[in-house]
Amino acid sequence: MWICADITSLLSMINLVMSVSSCSTLSLFNVAQVVNSHLVCDPTIRQPGFDLPRQQWSLMNRFRTEQGHCGACRRKWRLTDTDLCPCGETQTMSHIVKSCPLTKLNGSLSQLHSADEDAVSWLTSYGS
């Protein structure tokens, strides 16, 4: 009985994996809970800024995904004991771009995503 239940679970998992692997990247993107997914209309095409130097491209994607070297992430990764920004607020990647009086981009995450001239300039100065 235990073996049958275990085999049933295994078969269910295999069916799930097979059904997921048959989905297109686009449908998986639409189903998954992706942070800031509103920025990306079509995940199958290169996103703005793809031609930036690697350091800027990487930093831009850290802001897009909200996973980067900010106080909150560093605390989550147990690299520090505090998640505070020098301004006194909790420092998240979103805080750095949107609301920090010390670093914010005068625009929005959407502007950063667009990789326009101001956004690239901000990225360059933030990342240096």
Ligand SMILES: [Zn+2]
């Ligand atoms: Zn701040």
